[in-house]
Amino acid sequence: MPTMADVARHAGVSVATVSHVLNDTRPVLPHTRQAVLDAVERLGYTPNTLARSLVTSRTRSIGLAVSAISNPYFTEILQGVEAGALEHGYSLLIADPHDDPEHERKVVQLLHERRVDGMIVAPSADPRALVAYLRRHAVPAVFLDRLVDTCGEDDPPFDQVCAESAGPVAELVTHLAGLGHRRIALVAGLAGLSTTSERITGYRHGLAAAGLPYDERLVVHGDSAAAGGERATAALLSLAATPTALVTANNAMTIGALRALRDRGLSVPDDMALCCFDDFAWADLFSPRLTAIAQPSKEIGAQAVRVLLDRLAAPELPARTVRLPCAFVHRTSCGCPEQTPRHPEHPEHPEHPAKGTPS
Numbered sequence: 235m236p237t238m239a240d241v242a243r244h245a246g247v248s249v250a251t252v253s254h255v256l257n258d259t260r261p262v263l264p265h266t267r268q269a270v271l272d273a274v275e276r277l278g279y280t281p282n283t284l285a286r287s288l289v290t291s292r293t294r295s296i297g298l299a300v301s302a303i304s305n306p307y308f309t310e311i312l313q314g315v316e317a318g319a320l321e322h323g324y325s326l327l328i329a330d331p332h333d334d335p336e337h338e339r340k341v342v343q344l345l346h347e348r349r350v351d352g353m354i355v356a357p358s359a360d361p362r363a364l365v366a367y368l369r370r371h372a373v374p375a376v377f378l379d380r381l382v383d384t385c386g387e388d389d390p391p392f393d394q395v396c397a398e399s400a401g402p403v404a405e406l407v408t409h410l411a412g413l414g415h416r417r418i419a420l421v422a423g424l425a426g427l428s429t430t431s432e433r434i435t436g437y438r439h440g441l442a443a444a445g446l447p448y449d450e451r452l453v454v455h456g457d458s459a460a461a462g463g464e465r466a467t468a469a470l471l472s473l474a475a476t477p478t479a480l481v482t483a484n485n486a487m488t489i490g491a492l493r494a495l496r497d498r499g500l501s502v503p504d505d506m507a508l509c510c511f512d513d514f515a516w517a518d519l520f521s522p523r524l525t526a527i528a529q530p531s532k533e534i535g536a537q538a539v540r541v542l543l544d545r546l547a548a549p550e551l552p553a554r555t556v557r558l559p560c561a562f563v564h565r566t567s568c569g570c571p572e573q574t575p576r577h578p579e580h581p582e583h584p585e586h587p588a589k590g591t592p593s
Contacts, residue, residue, distance in 0.1 A: 297327050342364055368392070
């Protein structure tokens with residue numbers, strides 16, 4: 235098996251130079267770097283990552299804790315994280331916390347014991363144990379999608395990456411109001427999540443912008459799940475004065491809402507106009523096609539990797555929150571006739587982002 239010394243002899247450089255090229259620890263002249271990479275390729279050299287980790291105290295691995303199995307939205311984020319990690323030479327260890335605070339702390343501890351260099355975590359609705367563990371062990375971490383309010387703590391807050399929520403939901407509401415709807419309901423997500431509270435805020439802002447009153451009976455929590463979305467929609471349909479339009483706050487609840495409407499023999503948009511937060515692969519295949527807010531899911535994941543690597547390179551940097559814009563994807567479930575989409579249906583590269591609130 236070829237060694238680093240073999241690579242150095244073949245490239246005509248020192249072993250230290252080979253190490254700097256492979257570990258990216260010091261700038262190397264482009265032609266020298268290429269000579270090393272050519273030698274690695276020609277000899278079939280494979281770096282000993284275990285030995286390297288013992289020397290550098292780095293494993294070049296990232297821990298990712300997201301509920302990707304139970305929440306399809308996180309699957310695309312996972313793809314972005316994986317691509318970003320691979321681009322920078324990092325491996326990925328994945329654990330699913332199932333949105334359960336106790337299990338969340340356990341899987342984060344498990345990842346930490348595997349000596350990952352840092353973590354990317356989509357926190358649960360009650361992340362206190364998670365935050366305490368990360369702080370106690372000084373684990374570099376980035377919170378993904380859902381923000382954690384750590385203001386007022388003695389220790390500095392964590393880096394965070396998410397999409398805009400309030401502004402895009404307000405745009406959905408004002409769009410429906412512009413079509414003549416006066417009773418617009420919201421199927422909100424799991425209580426305690428920052429995404430849930432921000433989307434409720436956006437809903438209220440949209441009503442205010444349209445000159446419509448806020449009615450708390452028109453906001454029902456669907457717990458960010460399909461079954462919850464179905465229950466919430468059924469509750470809204472049981473009101474004495476039912477809504478004429480519905481905004482669902484994530485893709486799973488959209489499926490539940492559609493099921494509840496179907497079971498009652500109601501059609502979209504004739505009996506109920508529908509707009510949803512979260513575009514997804516099948517949204518364009520439904521009849522009618524779903525008007526949606528598309529999040530840049532893969533870019534959120536890739537950005538989280540970049541933010542974490544910045545933190546590893548410069549631990550003294552101030553913590554930052556990065557918010558990415560969403561795109562309004564105009565289809566027909568809102569009640570508008572079939573037409574050329576108002577915005578491109580490419581959530582990863584929204585050329586016309588939905589309006590958002592500043593971070």
